[in-house]
Amino acid sequence: MQLNEEIQRRRTFAIISHPDAGKTTLTEKLLLYSGAIDRAGSVKGREGAGHAQSDWMEIEQERGISVTSAAMQFEYQDHVINLLDTPGHQDFSEDTYRALTAADSVVMLLDCAKGVEEQTKKLFRVARERALPIFTFVNKLDRPGREPVELIDEVEELFGLHAVPMTWPIGSGTDFKGVYVRATGQIQVFERTKAGRKARVAGEGGLDDPEIKALLTPAELQQLRDDVELMDHVLPPFDLEEFLAGRQSPLFFGSALNNFGVAEFLEEFLAMAPAPHSRPLKDGGEVAVDAPFTAFVFKVQANMNKAHRDRVAFARIVSGRFERGMDALHVRGAKSIKLNYPHMFFGRDRVIVDEAFPGDILGLINPGMFRIGDVLSAAGPLEFHAVPRFSPEQFVSVRLADPGARKGFLKGVQQIAEEGVVQVFWPRGGAPLPILGAVGRLQFDVLQHRLKTEYACPVIMEPRGFQMARWLQGGWPEPSRFWGELVEDSEGNPAILFENDWQRRTTQEKNPDLTFLDHPQ
Numbered sequence: 001m002q003l004n005e006e007i008q009r010r011r012t013f014a015i016i017s018h019p020d021a022g023k024t025t026l027t028e029k030l031l032l033y034s035g036a037i038d039r040a041g042s043v044k045g046r047e048g049a050g051h052a053q054s055d056w057m058e059i060e061q062e063r064g065i066s067v068t069s070a071a072m073q074f075e076y077q078d079h080v081i082n083l084l085d086t087p088g089h090q091d092f093s094e095d096t097y098r099a100l101t102a103a104d105s106v107v108m109l110l111d112c113a114k115g116v117e118e119q120t121k122k123l124f125r126v127a128r129e130r131a132l133p134i135f136t137f138v139n140k141l142d143r144p145g146r147e148p149v150e151l152i153d154e155v156e157e158l159f160g161l162h163a164v165p166m167t168w169p170i171g172s173g174t175d176f177k178g179v180y181v182r183a184t185g186q187i188q189v190f191e192r193t194k195a196g197r198k199a200r201v202a203g204e205g206g207l208d209d210p211e212i213k214a215l216l217t218p219a220e221l222q223q224l225r226d227d228v229e230l231m232d233h234v235l236p237p238f239d240l241e242e243f244l245a246g247r248q249s250p251l252f253f254g255s256a257l258n259n260f261g262v263a264e265f266l267e268e269f270l271a272m273a274p275a276p277h278s279r280p281l282k283d284g285g286e287v288a289v290d291a292p293f294t295a296f297v298f299k300v301q302a303n304m305n306k307a308h309r310d311r312v313a314f315a316r317i318v319s320g321r322f323e324r325g326m327d328a329l330h331v332r333g334a335k336s337i338k339l340n341y342p343h344m345f346f347g348r349d350r351v352i353v354d355e356a357f358p359g360d361i362l363g364l365i366n367p368g369m370f371r372i373g374d375v376l377s378a379a380g381p382l383e384f385h386a387v388p389r390f391s392p393e394q395f396v397s398v399r400l401a402d403p404g405a406r407k408g409f410l411k412g413v414q415q416i417a418e419e420g421v422v423q424v425f426w427p428r429g430g431a432p433l434p435i436l437g438a439v440g441r442l443q444f445d446v447l448q449h450r451l452k453t454e455y456a457c458p459v460i461m462e463p464r465g466f467q468m469a470r471w472l473q474g475g476w477p478e479p480s481r482f483w484g485e486l487v488e489d490s491e492g493n494p495a496i497l498f499e500n501d502w503q504r505r506t507t508q509e510k511n512p513d514l515t516f517l518d519h520p521q
């Protein structure tokens with residue numbers, strides 16, 4: 001197949017949601033359609049032998065959450081879909097945020113009873129910063145939920161995003177009858193179907209069809225007529241341009257658990273979601289998708305496979321055809337490297353790939369070479385916009401169980417920090433050990449576990465009362481005119497850790513010449 005055909009059939013996306021909205025369930029159904037897995041319950045290794053891949057860390061099993069994250073690839077109706085796995089647990093939000101830098105679109109998954117929740121808001125902001133097109137899928141329609149109009153208003157008020165219904169629910173909870181499909185004027189009837197089967201469609205003749213009259217009570221039919229009237233006359237019509245610009249969001253209703261509305265959503269998704277496209281460069285200009293091979297690393301992960309103790313760098317291909325064994329420039333290291341054993345995930349299987357295309361995610365075995373943001377290029381040295389770091393919100397000090405293990409500790413912490421698990425801050429004026437920061441607390445548990453098992457360096461962690469880090473532009477504040485703790489990050493950038501917003505504001509007021517940034521430049 002030609003390069004351009006391969007690109008046009010690809011869709012690379014992530015699901016953003018609050019924990020429990022049903023992301024795992026939805027992912028599982030999508031994989032079932034593609035045949036990438038053959039039974040429910042295989043994702044996240046909830047049962048059976050399928051979970052060997054994700055048991056690289058005991059924490060994951062102990063807490064029953066997924067801390068590994070990559071991308072899964074599957075095919076459906078001639079399309080190749082790369083679904084970026086975004087850990088649902090809020091403590092892993094920094095990884096989740098970063099996955100969005102590799103996505104071309106996102107699906108915002110809402111629980112119909114809860115609407116927009118905290119984690120959804122945070123993730124939405126990142127998707128918006130990248131101007132990603134956003135689909136909205138309202139889940140759990142088989143349970144009582146909020147009025148659809150209320151959800152539409154909420155999305156608009158919070159995000160300034162116009163949600164435009166593509167389908168519309170009829171009834172809710174135990175009275176849920178199905179969804180009205182605006183494009184066809186038909187009804188998808190809610191019945192519990194086996195995985196992979198489509199819902200029954202009724203009402204070829206529109207709302208006056210006898211089939212529909214038999215299905216709905218007169219009150220339900222009247223309500224539906226009113227709702228259709230509202231959609232057609234009050235809400236803006238769907239506009240693909242507005243969607244691609246991130247201003248409109250096509251809205252779908254369904255129930256992932258009951259496999260209702262999922263296939264229909266997937267088909268609409270494939271038709272509307274953008275294929276991989278050019279990516280802007282840091283110094284202006286952009287890389288076109290059909291340029292020679294380029295890719296950037298958005299995630300580094302250690303020891304996914306206990307037997308191998310390897311580190312994997314996940315790189316999103318931006319342009320060109322990738323072929324196994326090809327040479328590419330590692331731009332930061334200014335060195336040409338041979339890409340020999342890249343792998344991808346298909347469902348739960350990890351396989352070596354021979355070729356790959358823009359939008360695909362390569363897992364590169366990494367002997368300590370790759371960092372987040374690194375670029376691989378067969379098109380000469382170039383840099384994409386930086387993969388953002390997020391300001392930590394939790395901080396700890398560490399003590400070593402064995403004070404003689406300082407060297408091993410520093411090496412371990414540096415390596416793990418390069419993967420983006422934690423951030424390292426050195427108190428100004430000298431200290432034997434750094435303060436560590438993370439977006440979520442669970443990241444410290446991961447660090448602690450890995451220091452012990454991989455670097456034989458058990459540590460004791462003590463929470464610190466800081467709530468935020470701000471990086472300084474313009475030097476250090478005047479002595480005795482600041483609150484908080486002066487630190488340098490691992491690159492030597494000056495920063496301050498603050499215990500609260502009052503400290504930050506007051507320090508800013510007393511040092512008007514300094515600029516405070518919430519991530520390093």
Ligand code: GDP
Pocket residue numbers: 017018019020021022023024025026088139140141142143254255256257258
């Ligand atoms: P995640 O945390 O977003 O990955 O959510 P899960 O997929 O693990 O789902 C959370 C809970 O909601 C599980 O108990 C699911 O079985 C349940 N769930 C998911 N989708 C639906 C749905 O459509 N209807 C109902 N009633 N429950 C659902």
